[in-house]
Amino acid sequence: MDRLATTFTGLNFVNPFILASAPPTESKRKILRAFEAGWGGVVTKTIGLHPVENVAGPKTIYQRASDIKPYVSRMKREDTVSHSSWNWELISDQPLDIWLPDLEEIKTTYPDRMVIASIMAGAGNDEEMENWRKLASACIDVGCDAIELNMSCPHMDRKDMGANIANDEEIIRSILKAVTSAVNVPIWVKLTPSTAKLVDAAGAAYEAGASSISLCNTFPSLPLMDPETMKFEVEVDGLVTSGGLGGLAILHQALQRVSDISKAFPDKAISGIGGIRGFREAFNFIVHGAGNLQVCTAAMEEKGSGGVGVDLIQELKHDLNDYLERKEYSSIEEIRGLARERIVEHSKVRRKSGNYNGGYSLAS
Numbered sequence: 001m002d003r004l005a006t007t008f009t010g011l012n013f014v015n016p017f018i019l020a021s022a023p024p025t026e027s028k029r030k031i032l033r034a035f036e037a038g039w040g041g042v043v044t045k046t047i048g049l050h051p052v053e054n055v056a057g058p059k060t061i062y063q064r065a066s067d068i069k070p071y072v073s074r075m076k077r078e079d080t081v082s083h084s085s086w087n088w089e090l091i092s093d094q095p096l097d098i099w100l101p102d103l104e105e106i107k108t109t110y111p112d113r114m115v116i117a118s119i120m121a122g123a124g125n126d127e128e129m130e131n132w133r134k135l136a137s138a139c140i141d142v143g144c145d146a147i148e149l150n151m152s153c154p155h156m157d158r159k160d161m162g163a164n165i166a167n168d169e170e171i172i173r174s175i176l177k178a179v180t181s182a183v184n185v186p187i188w189v190k191l192t193p194s195t196a197k198l199v200d201a202a203g204a205a206y207e208a209g210a211s212s213i214s215l216c217n218t219f220p221s222l223p224l225m226d227p228e229t230m231k232f233e234v235e236v237d238g239l240v241t242s243g244g245l246g247g248l249a250i251l252h253q254a255l256q257r258v259s260d261i262s263k264a265f266p267d268k269a270i271s272g273i274g275g276i277r278g279f280r281e282a283f284n285f286i287v288h289g290a291g292n293l294q295v296c297t298a299a300m301e302e303k304g305s306g307g308v309g310v311d312l313i314q315e316l317k318h319d320l321n322d323y324l325e326r327k328e329y330s331s332i333e334e335i336r337g338l339a340r341e342r343i344v345e346h347s348k349v350r351r352k353s354g355n356y357n358g359g360y361s362l363a364s
């Protein structure tokens with residue numbers, strides 16, 4: 001029995017693990033290597049029509065935790081473990097006309113693996129809506145299986161792009177209207193976790209035709225400053241800006257966001273992202289309702305794999321299969337969403353005494 005195979009948003013995945021939109025999926029070479037290693041799919045590094053210009057310094061750093069000081073730092077030290085990635089990298093700098101033949105070759109070489117094209121344009125006028133349509137149609141015409149709309153990039157000054165638009169239900173609907181009118185494939189929408197209106201944004205996206213919500217992109221955050229040198233651990237000319245935290249450090253927050261969406265829309269699909277390094281983290285996303293799992297930082301950090309997680313995917317597949325077999329589950333669908341009803345309001349959790357009034361004891 002093939003316990004790893006899943007159907008998600010109508011697409012057949014040989015296993016539920018895919019590489020998230022990021023450096024591991026930034027080129028044909030890396031994606032082919034990832035498929036050779038066994039990943040079930042990829043979301044391409046986000047493709048746009050606007051040229052990008054990255055910062056004049058490192059785009060990503062890896063922060064590690066240790067028992068000795070400094071506890072969290074990018075500094076190379078003995079006996080550290082991965083804590084997080086921090087990045088301020090923009091979307092792909094490879095233009096669409098280079099991507100298209102590459103995507104076609106990738107799909108022809110690995111027809112059984114799912115290729116989801118991540119795309120991004122602006123908002124607020126017909127020209128930008130046409131850009132979304134153009135990007136989506138071009139990627140689907142060369143064989144991509146689905147589209148992921150990037151409404152979550154945290155590194156944009158432009159107010160009509162990335163995470164800046166994920167609070168605006170009208171814009172979410174208008175982009176989905178444009179894209180669903182252009183292509184007839186599953187549309188995933190990647191939202192930013194950094195909004196108090198996440199459930200509303202997801203609701204608007206589902207209602208406007210999204211097949212799935214992808215959660216989470218990185219969390220807006222700052223790198224640390226060294227008290228001795230007064231330098232940030234990453235900076236350009238002494239300056240830094242809000243970048244994105246990924247990796248283990250965001251796992252629990254990502255699970256909470258996925259749980260919120262899953263509880264609000266139990267029948268809808270969710271692709272879980274944020275801090276997955278092994279089976280246990282993946283398991284947690286599944287029991288909160290995710291039917292597909294995306295990985296970025298852990299794959300990038302794996303040494304000797306060219307940053308695509310060659311050993312990681314073997315381990316993920318082995319450990320998930322072993323678990324399903326031992327517990328006699330036929331697929332992840334049998335455990336998906338199992339934790340949903342156990343996430344409740346504070347008042348539903350038993351108290352030491354019966355006196356609880358939404359935050360304070362009635363007796364006090």
Ligand SMILES: Cc1cc2nc3c(=O)[nH]c(=O)nc-3n(C[C@H](O)[C@H](O)[C@H](O)COP(=O)(O)O)c2cc1C
Nearest residue numbers: 020021022046087216217246247274275295296297
């Ligand atoms: C260097 C870097 C670049 C990224 N670029 C993109 C991107 O172009 N588009 C996108 O949707 N997400 C991008 N992401 C976010 C990841 O896809 C993912 O959502 C995030 O890193 C959380 O997953 P993780 O904890 O497994 O790293 C990027 C992340 C990193 C670290």
